[in-house]
Amino acid sequence: MNPPKIKTILIGLGRIASKLENDQYRKKPCTHMGVLMSSFGKKHFEFLCGYDKNSEACLSFQNQWKKEYKTVPENGILPVDKSESIDLAIIATPSHTHEFYAKQCLKLGIRHVLIEKPVAMSSKGAKVIATLAKKSNANIWINHERRYHPSYKFVKNELINGNFGKIQSIRASVFTSAKNPGIAFSKFGGGPLLHDGTHALDLIHWLVGKPKLMKARMERPKKGMVESRAFAYFQSNSNIDIILDVSGGRKYFQFELDIHTNSHRIICSNDGFQFFQSVPSKLYQGFQSLKSYIPKQFPKPETSNAFLGIYKEIKEVFHGESNTMEGTLADNIQILESIESIYRH
Missing domain, CATH: 3.30.360.10 (Dihydrodipicolinate Reductase; domain 2)
Known part of the structure; x- marks a missing residue:
């Protein structure tokens, strides 16, 4: 019997989330939606809904993938109810909003979250996410995809x-x-x-x-x-x-x-x-x-795809097949601290 599919939402419907899949030169899949709609993605993930504040991005997303979307209001509060059964949230919004949406996802009880890099605009913001994730026993991935190449x-x-x-x-x-x-x-x-x-x-x-x-x-x-x-x-x-x-x-x-x-x-x-x-x-x-x-x-070259790598790891951790996670939140706090040391110098 096959394990249940991972119920997934996508927050942010722009370039890395979806649009870059139209780039004819890039090796596919090269976006989050590209992975979810690949043969591997369809086998292991169940796509529930996409979310974005930009109505044009929502319509473009629907035209490209024929999938459900919801427009996010100007205050950025996701139209998601705590009663909804969501296993994985992918945050692919602009960098300055990563912390904001990560907090929402964790407070909604979503226990697996994939965030585009950088995880936050500062190490302080990343530490806030880490504290919330620890309280809710949630797994956080950050998409530095070359680690999986x-x-x-x-x-x-x-x-x-x-x-x-x-x-x-x-x-x-x-x-x-x-x-x-x-x-x-x-x-x-x-x-x-x-x-x-x-x-x-x-x-x-x-x-x-x-x-x-x-x-x-x-x-x-x-x-x-x-x-x-x-x-x-x-x-x-x-x-x-x-x-x-x-x-x-x-x-x-x-x-x-x-x-x-x-x-x-x-x-x-x-x-x-x-x-x-x-x-x-x-x-x-x-x-x-x-x-x-x-x-x-x-x-x-034909075997090399970083985007599939991180999703394979998410699948394995979700189903208890492995407890190995590359690019932990602790790693990314240190990376932000290194960046901040340059800014302060």
């Missing part, structure tokens, strides 16, 4: 097993275009460091733990505005040097993690993964050089 998981496992040597340094860069910054440059605050750099810091925490900020520099277009660039130097507890460069002023989008070990170099990027290993040099006698190669067991 088979290629990133492969790199981490190889590093743990020592097959790539010992990490010496990491350079993380997140570059976006300020011509289309979205909420990052809005009146709500929080520039590219909070909204985009959080992905890089999440991977750094995932690989080496919470690092210590050594030095930082911020660039702001005008006094009082959110940053257009953040540059920071961290050190891990094991003395790994880490450079973080986040900018909203480029004419391109680039996410890259460049990891140097004592024997390898690994580049993890939205443009693909590259691997180099130390071999006897053909340029300099008696020296070693880095040579490009493809490691055995590296996941094939």
Whole structure:
């Protein structure tokens, strides 16, 4: 007998919730609704309703998916009754509203909540969510989806097993275009460091733990505005040097993690993964050089989908098949604290 499906609501019906599924270049599914409507999603999740304050977003959602929606009033209070049986709430609203809707979901008694990154606009707000979740014995996931990507998981496992040597340094860069910054440059605050750099810091925490900020520099277009660039130097507890460069002023989008070990170099990027290993040099006698190669067991592109990964974990935890949760709320509080240390520097 198959276990019952997970009764699910979706709060926020915009880009990451639904609309990006229309992007012909992205690997599908690439949105929350895309997962829920996939063969995997339909097997394990029962979609109940979508919610949004924007009536146009609601109509677009209905036209795309032919699913029920409810318009949220201006005060943001969800038209949901405590008597409704809801297992999972997905919060895909603008960042500054994450804490607000998380509180509502927990007070409604929803015991499984998936929140888009960042979980809140501050570590203080994230701690409020953590306190409420503990009281209600609820599970909170934050969608830093790269943790669930088979290629990133492969790199981490190889590093743990020592097959790539010992990490010496990491350079993380997140570059976006300020011509289309979205909420990052809005009146709500929080520039590219909070909204985009959080992905890089999440991977750094995932690989080496919470690092210590050594030095930082911020660039702001005008006094009082959110940053257009953040540059920071961290050190891990094991003395790994880490450079973080986040900018909203480029004419391109680039996410890259460049990891140097004592024997390898690994580049993890939205443009693909590259691997180099130390071999006897053909340029300099008696020296070693880095040579490009493809490691055995590296996941094939067709098997790599991060969005499915987090939902598979939710399904397993919900049904008691596993108690493992990647990217815990405690992790994300530390990530926000690292971001705040840069802002304060």
